Amino acid sequence: MMNTHVDEASELVQFPIQRTCPFAIPPVYTKFREGSPVSQVVLPDGGKAWLVTKYEDVRAVMSNPKLSSDRRKKDFPVVVPGQNAALSKHAPFMIILDDPEHAELRRPVISEFSVRRVAALKPRIQEIVDGFIDDMLKLPKPVDLNQVFSLPVPSLLVSEILGMPFEGHEYFMELAEVLLRRTTDEQGRIDISVKLRQYMDKLVEEKIDNPGDDLLSRQIELQRQQGGIDRPGLASLCLLVLLAGHETTANMINLGVFSMLTKPELLAEIKADPSKTPKAVDELLRFYTIPDFGAHRLAMEDVEIGGVLIRKGEAVIASTFAANRDPAVFDDPEELDFSRDARHHVAFGYGPHQCLGQNLGRVELQVVFDTLFRRLPDLRLAVPAEELSFKSDALVYGLYSLPVTW
Amino acid sequence: MRLEKNHERCIGAGQCVLTEPRIFDQDDRGLVRVLIEQPQGADEAAAHKAVFICPARALSIAED
Numbered sequence: 478m479m480n481t482h483v484d485e486a487s488e489l490v491q492f493p494i495q496r497t498c499p500f501a502i503p504p505v506y507t508k509f510r511e512g513s514p515v516s517q518v519v520l521p522d523g524g525k526a527w528l529v530t531k532y533e534d535v536r537a538v539m540s541n542p543k544l545s546s547d548r549r550k551k552d553f554p555v556v557v558p559g560q561n562a563a564l565s566k567h568a569p570f571m572i573i574l575d576d577p578e579h580a581e582l583r584r585p586v587i588s589e590f591s592v593r594r595v596a597a598l599k600p601r602i603q604e605i606v607d608g609f610i611d612d613m614l615k616l617p618k619p620v621d622l623n624q625v626f627s628l629p630v631p632s633l634l635v636s637e638i639l640g641m642p643f644e645g646h647e648y649f650m651e652l653a654e655v656l657l658r659r660t661t662d663e664q665g666r667i668d669i670s671v672k673l674r675q676y677m678d679k680l681v682e683e684k685i686d687n688p689g690d691d692l693l694s695r696q697i698e699l700q701r702q703q704g705g706i707d708r709p710g711l712a713s714l715c716l717l718v719l720l721a722g723h724e725t726t727a728n729m730i731n732l733g734v735f736s737m738l739t740k741p742e743l744l745a746e747i748k749a750d751p752s753k754t755p756k757a758v759d760e761l762l763r764f765y766t767i768p769d770f771g772a773h774r775l776a777m778e779d780v781e782i783g784g785v786l787i788r789k790g791e792a793v794i795a796s797t798f799a800a801n802r803d804p805a806v807f808d809d810p811e812e813l814d815f816s817r818d819a820r821h822h823v824a825f826g827y828g829p830h831q832c833l834g835q836n837l838g839r840v841e842l843q844v845v846f847d848t849l850f851r852r853l854p855d856l857r858l859a860v861p862a863e864e865l866s867f868k869s870d871a872l873v874y875g876l877y878s879l880p881v882t883w
Numbered sequence: 884m885r886l887e888k889n890h891e892r893c894i895g896a897g898q899c900v901l902t903e904p905r906i907f908d909q910d911d912r913g914l915v916r917v918l919i920e921q922p923q924g925a926d927e928a929a930a931h932k933a934v935f936i937c938p939a940r941a942l943s944i945a946e947d
Contacts, residue, residue: 540940580894587895587913592904820902821936831896831938839901 481505484519492518492528492794493556493659493770496869499735501811506530506799515785518794522555526792527785528771530799532806532823534783535772538795539828541782544774546830548573553775554792557872559663563656563670568709570717572830579829585699586714586833589638589692595836598638602841605633606848619859619882626849627730627879628723631841635722638837639715640691641680649676653720657872677712692718722834725767728868728875729838730845733761735879736813737850739862744850746815751847757815758842763822764813766798767874772826797823855883885945886922886930888915892941902936903929915941 481503482491494503509516510530518528529538538544547553548561549569555561564573571582588594613625620626632650636643655661656669681693685706688694693715700706737744747754771794780787787793801822802810808817825832832838850856858865859880866877886906895913899906906926908916922930934942 540938583894584912588909588911589913590897591895591909591913592897592900593909820932827938829894829939831894831898833896836897836901 484523486523487519487525489517489519489525490528492520492526496769496867496874499732499867500813502798502802506796506802510799510803515783515787520554520556520792521558524554524792526554526556526773526794527782527787529782529793529795530803531783532800532803535795535797535800535823536827537782538774538793539772539823539826539830541774541780541828542576543776543778543780544793545575545777546573546579546774547575548773550775552790552792554773554794556770556773556794557659557666559661559666562663563666566667566670566674567716568707568713570713572717576829582710582714583829583833585696586692589695590833590835590837592836595840598634598837599840599844601637602634602844603848605630606844607852609633610848610852619880622734622879622881623727623731623876624878627727627734630730630845631726632723634837634841635719635834638692638722639718640684640689640693641715641719645676649673649719650723652676653724656720657724659870659872673716674712677716678708680715681708681711718834721832722837724875725873726838726841728767728873729761729765729842731876731879732765732767732874733758733842733846734849734856734881735858735862735865735876736761736764737846738856738858738881740813743813743815747846748850753815754843754847755839756818757846758839759819759822760813760815760817761842762824762839763801763807763817763819765874766801766822766824768797768872769874770794770872771796771798772830797826853883856881857883884922884927884930886917886920886934887943887945888917889941889943890914892939894939894941896938898936898938899933899942902933906930907933 484491494505514531515527515529517525519525529535548564571579609626609630632646633643652669652673684693685697747757774793776787776789776791778789804810825835859882868875893914897909906919906922908918910916934944
């Protein structure tokens with residue numbers, strides 16, 4: 478089977494599984510889902526894990542408290558070499574903890590990303606999007622949309638929400654890019670993590686001295702009232718929000734623009750009726766499901782998933798990508814169809830760890846697509862689609878660059 | 884039908900609000916508020932959808 482690597486010793490399929498086509502899911506996922514939806518795979522370090530590929534089973538894994546997210550545990554699977562070691566350089570991110578520790582960190586920030594709060598940000602999101610388009614229009618054509626628009630828009634927005642200076646952000650983005658590369662080795666990942674930690678620590682200190690009207694200042698004040706400021710914890714919170722909030726959105730902007738430029742019938746749908754854009758955004762999220770490495774869990778007790786017994790101490794990978802292409806839940810799942818109601822997709826995960834910023838991400842993408850194609854009606858690719866470079870070697874799928882003209 | 888919420892489980896993802904803001908809202912802490920406890924007609928389907936979509940299984944339906 479094309480692009481599937483089988484480990485010689487164990488004869489198991491190797492995970493992660495690389496994409497070769499921006500549209501079609503690698504056939505091995507479909508083969509697993511149809512034949513053995515809970516199936517063993519081998520990880521880069523030789524460890525084994527159960528790969529879960531059906532929608533129903535993926536939701537069951539991600540909401541089962543017996544399946545731990547705690548990467549501090551010794552037997553936690555290593556899907557990305559050096560990732561767990563790199564994470565140990567920070568106060569634990571909420572995403573690597575189980576409840577109740579996870580809830581203690583998440584609860585104070587959930588109101589910052591509520592549907593209402595995000596709706597109130599929409600005018601500012603519009604301004605940011607328009608501002609970067611104004612700047613782009615002054616540039617000689619063609620431009621790399623990724624560099625001049627897709628990355629800066631979410632980066633500036635998330636920096637403002639946190640209350641962090643946008644100056645110096647390029648340094649952060651350089652570090653983050655290396656961190657998110659699948660090929661970065663263990664020591665490289667650890668070195669980058671130390672640098673990111675130092676960068677965030679400094680920003681937290683500056684904010685303690687100069688508070689403002691922003692997420693970080695509110696967290697500092699809340700903690701002060703509760704008896705003490707957890708500086709390392711705040712550095713981790715900010716780093717998590719920055720990491721989760723800039724590159725993922727940029728990837729979805731690029732993939733969405735690419736999709737609509739190469740499939741004009743899709744673009745025509747949202748141009749004819751912008752009230753369809755929210756639906757289109759959820760369908761794009763479902764279709765691309767950009768986190769390629771899946772959700773990792775460690776069984777704390779024996780658990781049955783999809784009729785398969787997973788023993789205490791065994792590793793589980795829930796593939797949200799495979800789940801979102803499950804024909805039992807989505808008709809013709811390999812079709813990118815803007816008229817589909819895809820809201821129940823699991824591109825943002827499922828269970829207690831579901832993406833904190835998902836409402837923000839949705840609104841950003843809606844404003845971006847509506848504004849970009851309205852202001853640049855002649856927007857088109859500046860190179861043949863076959864020459865585009867996709868992130869099949871990264872942790873999160875997307876495009877390395879998107880040359881466009883108008 | 885009667886909608887029930889569980890604030891112990893709620894993670895404030897707001898997916899119910901996004902599904903039907905007439906039935907659901909989030910309080911100052913970001914946790915779910917049920918605005919219509921006994922949805923009827925078209926609201927019933929929206930309530931079922933919100934229960935299904937909730938990532939934290941913090942919503943349930945009690946049939947009277």
